[in-house]
Amino acid sequence: MSLSRDGLTFSARISSHEGVRPLAAKATFVEEAGFDQVWIGNDLFGEPGLVSLAAIAMSTERIRFGSAVIDPVSLHPAQIAMLASGLQDLSGDRFLLGLGAGSDVFYSWAGLTPPGPVVRTREAVIAIRALMNGESPLGLPGVADGWTEQAVLRFARPAPIYVGAMGPRMLEMTGRLGDGALPLCLPPRHVYGVIEQITAGAGKAGRSIDDIDVAACIWCSISEDRDEARWLLAKHIALYSGSLSVEALASNGLDPEEFAHTQALMLEGREDDAIRSVSASMLELGIVGGPTEVIDQCAALIDAGVDHISFGPPMGPDSMTSVKILGEAVFPALRASI
Template sequence: MRPVVFSARIGGHGVLSVVDRALLVEEAGFDQVWTGNDIFGEPGLVTLAAIALRTSRIRFGSGVIDPVSLHPAQVAMFASGLQELSGDRFLLGIGAGSDVFFRWGGINPAKPVTRTREAVLAIRELVNGRSPAGVPGVADGWTAQAVLRSWRPTPIYIGAMGPRMLDLTGRIADGALPLCLPPRHVYGVVDQLSAGAAKAGRTIDDLDVAACVWASISDDRRAARHLLAKHIALYSGSLSADALIANGLDPAEFAHTQELMLAGREQEAIASVTDSMLQLGIVGGVDDVIEQCAALIDAGVRHISFGPPVGPDPAAALQLIGRKVLPVLRSHLS
């Protein structure tokens, strides 16, 4: 079996704050760090270049770049450049992007699965020194001259949520970045990825599947619980009722919390988050987080990716995970 990977998904306000946090993640002993590049959001490409220069060991990835606001050829160029700059530590995360954000800029792209498939297949050709022209599944219009001057092979991950995107990821990607809410949702994700992989003559072992979870850790368990409850309250209206039911959760509880949020009663909404609802993430003190992560690993999960909110003090939480959680989990595996 492949070794277990631990990564952190980070954000911040401004390039320097994110780079400083990436350094902290490296020093804490994580294997990978991921940061975003949303259109109208933080300048992720600048941040990734800075991370390449400021870090020395950790692998780092884009979580995620969309191939709409950036043409696939540009994505391939940037990926190859980041590989060269970092000594081949870069991981290219691709996602369909947000149609809401695209509309802000007057952009009307193809459907999410179509644009993702066309881009990933084209980018793979480009970062391996080939033209995408004539490759099955790639959009029309590429010519034989469409070859990068400076190319560098780069692993490609897809940010996937729905069944069709997971199927696509299983068929064509090197890795998957599914948001697993609750963490045990990763088992269903793996089943869907496996089915997609089988269609392409592959197995799930050909992919690095990151169980992207919400995490809140603190020596103060109450503070950790309150922070995750606040995070859940903020997103209570954005969660699929079908997905909640499939994971044994009650959509009515989330609807009640959403009603309180919409009425401006935030503190009541946070207080309404039940222990059952907290199963959406990994939460608690060191022992709690170790127990929850170990259960995932024992069930076959090979990559746990800790994401926002992480903890009441995100920097302290990352250090706590690195100092007290990861060593125990790694010894648990040996």
């Protein structure tokens, strides 16, 4: 399900450590660059994403914007439905509600002990959709206990629900229940397996994958200076080298030992050596290079059936310059090719 007129959707995942106003200004720049969607984070103890979403709603005119992602543990599903309905009203129905399980590490800091990730996310998706449709979740299959018939929003306004999904069970659940999916696809070709798992879930619910907007959420580093772009992606990979699933790396033809070596160098404080240790195969975790190279790599995804590419950190040496290059050089070429 593509949300753009030509069948392709391009989105940006942005952040700002400078506050709400700079983030809203970035979103405006992303809109002017020609993106279809912009997504911002909302981690517990992180940036004030909910405030930023309201600021983006008021500072942009066309672009759809979303939360990547709100968790249903630190914020009750009824509150999420209320906020989503309000953001839809404020923006003229441009808001996309990104939901996810959240981090058990962050929950532990707050003394929270929720149900398992798939269960809490599934229960939230079902309840929030009912609430945004002006109904009570009471009695719906798969919803948590405790709702009553009085649990109805005073001001309800539906919004598409995207699920931040990684593992097989979450992806299958997304296929059954989600309007969209926000899987982190590392490397980009991992999206093919993701689509297969979501398709399977959709089939179990009598749905089609065409009804679900699956965003290929990739790391992208683009610059007119090809070497600079590659160095920045290598730095990003080095920083996350110890956080990546060994199983996921191996299943995508990458060598976990290479990442372990890079992580060891990082732990020794040898960051430059760690960055230099990132091999060409390790760089396959993202899309990298100058405009022509990025066009070719994105075109390969589109040719294989991907119709939504979501560009995320590191973006490039200067993220807004990279946004401009994508909008001016990459998107027109890709759209002209379909």
